[in-house]
Amino acid sequence: MHRSVFLTLAGWSPLVLLSSKPVADRTLVENLIKRWKANEAYTMAVWNAMPDALLEYAPSEQQYTFAQHFMHIGYSNNMYVGILADVETYPNYETLKEAAFFIPRPDPVNLFQPDFFQQRETTTIKSMVTDYLRATFDFVCTNLEKLNDGQLSLGTKKTKPWFLAGHSNLDLVLRGESHTAHHRAQAITYLRMNDIRPPGYSKLNLLEVPAN
Secondary structure: OOHHHHHHHOOOOHHHHHHOOOOOOOHHHHHHHHHHHHHHHHHHHHHHHOOHHHOOOOOOOOOOOHHHHHHHHHHHHHHHHHHHHOOOOOOOHHHHOOOOOOOOOOOOOOOOOOOOOOOOOHHHHHHHHHHHHHHHHHHHHHHHOOOOHHHHHOOOOOOOOHHHOOOOHHHHHHHHHHHHHHHHHHHHHHHHHOOOOOOOOHHHHOOOOOOO
């Protein structure tokens, strides 16, 4: 017997079954959003731990300054999740860096080679980087909110620059978090080199607020 006929005889319309189909699962997406909000909280705490006068401190001429690390974090998170969300594709970095999804950077400081900000007051640098970081974290969470769990496995065949080839949407999200941890850890060593105690890790990475 044809399935639709059977369903009708049984008193179930195929349309009723379709309309009662459960909403796409978002359990993993919701956990990723929680993880990224904790990621933001800890990143901002590390950023704010450095005195304004030392924002462009670097241990050597071959290393990023403290502030560069955080600009690089923001830019890269914008890139990873922008690639995920954009219907356009980018075969190489030359085309990617012109993508419309990039949030305007507040200073042309180089984010891939050691460099310094344009001559500015240190309080201005602090404010600019803070605003940029928050905007890029908001960009990540806003775009994650649009996904369901099934969409996280997609994207492996999407055209990307060579360094992201084969990445699924989930890979891009995880790549962003691990990359953030990589640069944030380097920034923490800069705090230690200046006798500044870094923010504690555990309390700033809670996914649930403990009950009183």
